[in-house]
Amino acid sequence: MGQPVLGILTLYLNDRGLMEEKPIYARMTEAGKSLGLEIFVFTPADVNFETNRIHAHQYDPTAKSWSRRWRSFPHMIYDRCRIQKSHRFAQLGQFRRKYGHLTFLNRVLRNKYTVYKTLGREERFRPHLPLTRLYENQSDLAELIRKYPLIYLKPINGTGGRGILRIEREQTGTFLIQGRDQSRRIISPRRVGLTGLHGRLAKWNLKENRYLVQQGIQLKLPNGRVHDYRMLVQKNRGGEWEVTGCAGRIGASGSITSNLHGGGQAAKMRTLLGDWIRNEDTVTSVVRKAEEFGVDVAAYLEKSYGRLCELALDLAIDRKGQIWLLEVNPKPSREVFIQAGERETYRRAIVRPLEYAVWLYEQKQKRKTGAETANMRHEPD
Template sequence: MSQPVLGILTLYLNDAKQLEEKSVYRRMIIEGGKLGLDVFVFTPMDVHASKEQVYAMVYDPKTGKWSRKWRALPAMIFDRCRIQKSARFQQLLRFRTRYNHLTFLNRPLRNKWTIHQTFSQKQRFRQHLPETLLYQSSTDLKRMLRSHPVVYIKPINGTGGRGILRIEKKAGAQGIFNIQGRRQNRRIISPRKVSLSQLDSVVRKWCIGTTFLAQQGIPLRLPSGRFHDYRMLVQKNGHGVWELTGMAGRVGAARSVTSNLHGGGHAVRAEKLLRGWLGSQERAVKVMKTAEKLGIEAAAYLEDCFSSLCELALDLAIDREGKIYILEVNPKPAREVFLRSGDIETYRKSLVRPLEYALWIHRNKEAPASSKVTEE
């Protein structure tokens, strides 16, 4: 059996060819070597199409140094590319089309609205969705505000808490709203009061340039005044089966309407945060088991509806009654939430599982048909 090769596909952040997750890739290359998996990193810019080769970034654990080597196009690809507004992203789209015949561990998911609509088709998931509308006019906003005291306006393709506006009806004041948020550059917009007519103008200006959603706000404010949620990571294991890798709590920065770590938030062990939120260890454990089942079923369902996935992060809101809401899903999740919460073993597992899954794919491709049936 030939040695399996996995190429980690990523994008440069800028013209200086910097990578966002270089330390993660280094660790995955080291762990891959222990498993007998040859791992390297490349971008669409590094592909020499006529030669079917890539000018790959390789890491040598013995010297602790990165270097460049010409390598054959890998048969298996772990796509870590996130959306950019750049020519580099257009190169990525062309790469995916041209090399569609290669084995991708994961394929891109659709935007937040399409995912919401897909979940809405199943009663199993419908009960775990906050009410969500595609924002098109002030009519949509007013409709949401009639039903919910808090509404979030969020971009259809946003990540990292960027571009989110929180709107809350001011108690005891008719037609007055508190608004606060984060701009696309993550800068915090301080809370301020506006009238309904001012609100309409603010939201219209906020939504210029892209498509936004209006979403029911779930009560997530801690006694400290900060907002929190939970990041759950489910991945396929070394047998090709979906499994929970871990779950961590995220607590937002002061004055922030989101809990994202890149926006100044911090990570906490999920069980500890949930125990304080729900009031008992027993309730926390019960809700976490329910969340685990929901996450695994959600990942399997989205893979059936769209295409191949090997991992999926779910951002969950859990109210005081223990009801679970799926806020967003992310097919290209970061793992640092586990590192920052002190859960080192889960962090390691989150890096190793895609490698073990790649080996499972390789074994099943190389094995004769009869042995494939036996393993399945």
């Protein structure tokens, strides 16, 4: 059958060749070797579009070192490219258009609002979706701030908690604004009236920067820090969706988000949920329902957008045990599990996409062999 080859597609973070997640790719290469899967890493900048050759990055687990080598295209591509505002991201679009016919483990997911609307078409998902609007003018903000005491403003394609604002309506009629700027720096809280609110937000250019207005869920712990849960759903070695793990995230002091890159910390889901709900039976029920929900969402989004191999779901769980889907991340990191002390979950999170890649390769080979056999039967003697 031959050895399957997986190419991990990523982006340089700058023009000097800095690569994100390189230590993870080294671990994947080691894990792939034990599965009989060869792995190399590349970016669109490493592809010769005329010869269809790749100047690949290869990791040697024995020497524990990286080297470069020209390679043919792999059997499968694992797209780990995250959104950037750079010429490198434009080059990625060119790559996807030219080579979109190849076998990808995961296709591109749409922006947050499109995913929200896609899930909203299914009645079973609607109770789990905070009301969300695309910001077009002040009335979109005014509508939600009248309806809910807490709302969030989020960039439609933002990541890592960048540029998020939290607006809470207080009993005095004033509004408390908190947030993070595009560099993840915490913005000092401000109290303003309704007129001052719109004036304060004007400099954010919400329409031009394509912001969402979203119903907020009260998630502050007794110590004042916000929390949520990161659930990783992945395809397993049989090509089926399965929850790999779920960990709690607790935001830094003064932060409106729980992102680890913004100074947050991780915790075991059951421990954090137990402190929050304080009823063991309810906790057990919520964990089970959350896992069923995660698999259901992943399967539906794959049906809607094409093949996927993993998704991270950012979940909020209120005091009543209601599960809310805050966001879907198609290029999830795995570090939350290490920080929560769940080493086996972290290991599975690295290995599962590789096991799925082997399964996918074997399925393609079986179909190819079956087609060749069928053709031979129909050939005249």
